[in-house]
Amino acid sequence: MRAKPLINLVFLGDVDHGKSTLIGRLLYDLGRVGESTIARLRSLASQVKDESYYLAYIIDCQLEERRRGHTIEVASWEPVEMGRNAIRIIDVPGMGEWINNTITGIAQADAAVVVVDAHDVAARGLEQLAELREHLILAFAFGIEQLVMAVNKMDLVGYDMGVYELVRAGLLELVKSVGYGDVEGVPFIPISALRGDNVVERSEHMPWYSGPTLYEALGGLREPPRPVDKPLRLPIHRHFQGGNIAVGVVETGVISRGDTIVVVPAGATGKVMSMEAWGRRIERAWPGDDVGVRIRGVARYHIKRGFVISHPETAPKAVRSFIGRVRVLGQRGLWPGFCPVVHCHQARAPCRVKAIIRKLDPRTEDVLEEEPDFLAKGEMGDVLLEPLVPKQRGLVIERYGEFPSLGRFALRAGAGRKRGSITVAAGICIDIEPYE
Numbered sequence: 001m002r003a004k005p006l007i008n009l010v011f012l013g014d015v016d017h018g019k020s021t022l023i024g025r026l027l028y029d030l031g032r033v034g035e036s037t038i039a040r041l042r043s044l045a046s047q048v049k050d051e052s053y054y055l056a057y058i059i060d061c062q063l064e065e066r067r068r069g070h071t072i073e074v075a076s077w078e079p080v081e082m083g084r085n086a087i088r089i090i091d092v093p094g095m096g097e098w099i100n101n102t103i104t105g106i107a108q109a110d111a112a113v114v115v116v117d118a119h120d121v122a123a124r125g126l127e128q129l130a131e132l133r134e135h136l137i138l139a140f141a142f143g144i145e146q147l148v149m150a151v152n153k154m155d156l157v158g159y160d161m162g163v164y165e166l167v168r169a170g171l172l173e174l175v176k177s178v179g180y181g182d183v184e185g186v187p188f189i190p191i192s193a194l195r196g197d198n199v200v201e202r203s204e205h206m207p208w209y210s211g212p213t214l215y216e217a218l219g220g221l222r223e224p225p226r227p228v229d230k231p232l233r234l235p236i237h238r239h240f241q242g243g244n245i246a247v248g249v250v251e252t253g254v255i256s257r258g259d260t261i262v263v264v265p266a267g268a269t270g271k272v273m274s275m276e277a278w279g280r281r282i283e284r285a286w287p288g289d290d291v292g293v294r295i296r297g298v299a300r301y302h303i304k305r306g307f308v309i310s311h312p313e314t315a316p317k318a319v320r321s322f323i324g325r326v327r328v329l330g331q332r333g334l335w336p337g338f339c340p341v342v343h344c345h346q347a348r349a350p351c352r353v354k355a356i357i358r359k360l361d362p363r364t365e366d367v368l369e370e371e372p373d374f375l376a377k378g379e380m381g382d383v384l385l386e387p388l389v390p391k392q393r394g395l396v397i398e399r400y401g402e403f404p405s406l407g408r409f410a411l412r413a414g415a416g417r418k419r420g421s422i423t424v425a426a427g428i429c430i431d432i433e434p435y436e
């Protein structure tokens with residue numbers, strides 16, 4: 001099927017902590033970017049912003065992003081060989097205002113590199129990193145099991161071991177607090193993305209560090225199970241205006257050229273005319289593959305982010321309601337009548353909490369109370385949720401036991417004008433009531 005295990009890898013962390021620079025550094029040091037491109041980007045960066053952004057420009061392609069100096073869209077790169085893996089890098093925005101894009105990137109990923117600016121943390125503490133915490137909560141909610149922590153900008157703290165240890169201790173607590181139980185094996189790598197320390201080349205400046213470089217750690221990631229034998233589920237991430245091309249990552253099953261497909265919830269059937277990955281025509285795509293699918297017979301307005309491509313005989317249905325087993329993360333709690341936004345694979349939709357069915361013990365999942373009228377922060381329960389969208393634009397969500405990647409979700413809601421929105425609860429779908 002594939003020559004090497006494929007890992008979809010997302011880079012997370014607060015804005016300006018160096019995500020784009022690190023991706024640029026990896027690609028540059030692995031010989032993926034030529035010297036002439038680097039020279040051009042250096043000069044472009046110094047004209048538009050400042051020269052130190054030249055590595056970030058490798059992946060931040062949009063002019064708006066270059067001018068502002070941070071990522072807005074989700075960008076990804078053709079899989080790059082690292083050790084035994086082929087790694088597809090996904091860059092998402094760090095800024096809270098683009099969180100919807102961040103979530104769609106996280107939902108595609110198998111593993112995450114978390115980039116933290118050691119200099120900033122040493123100066124201001126971890127508490128002010130609101131986005132980092134939110135990213136970790138979402139990574140956990142969307143089932144990202146493998147994390148690699150990159151303690152960046154070590155050059156700005158004199159490559160000091162004490163600072164590294166301090167940042168590491170704080171991060172460990174943070175990672176545990178969002179739900180990651182087993183943090184023993186998580187690598188914490190002191191790096192400088194800008195100077196190239198411990199990214200691909202081992203640094204001479206940190207003899208006190210004997211762990212893997214980032215490149216080595218990424219080469220050691222494990223590919224998650226790829227459910228080839230299940231029915232096709234390809235959630236649409238974006239579409240191209242020029243034609244009926246839907247882009248997304250295959251979650252389960254196989255899609256081939258010539259297949260008759262259906263787009264749910266639109267219910268429109270069509271035919272796969274051709275498929276493309278990284279500028280090359282392909283005949284077939286498997287779970288984990290990021291593909292562009294040219295479809296004939298489906299109107300353009302039926303090809304939308306969050307809709308799911310499938311085969312007609314085994315297609316999912318949009319849901320009238322679903323039951324989620326959630327853990328409450330927000331201060332305000334959950335109650336019947338509350339209307340957050342549900343995020344699930346590439347989809348999002350406003351929804352209403354119709355009822356709280358039961359409260360559960362978060363450790364044992366034993367029933368503590370039937371039909372409580374409130375779930376407080378830290379509590380767990382089964383809630384009945386009703387998407388507030390018309391059937392034709394309805395939400396496709398699946399039972400976690402059948403399609404894990406389409407059965408995980410997060411509920412988000414506003415947290416006051418200054419803070420934007422936050423994740424108020426996250427969980428898995430345990431039952432659905434589909435539309436007939």
Ligand code: GDP
Binds near residue numbers: 013018022053195
């Ligand atoms: P992002 O918003 O997380 O993608 O951050 P960027 O990659 O755009 O980097 C933000 C700024 O931090 C830029 O000026 C980078 O040159 C700088 N930067 C990134 N990594 C390092 C590093 O390792 N050392 C230093 N000194 N600066 C860095």
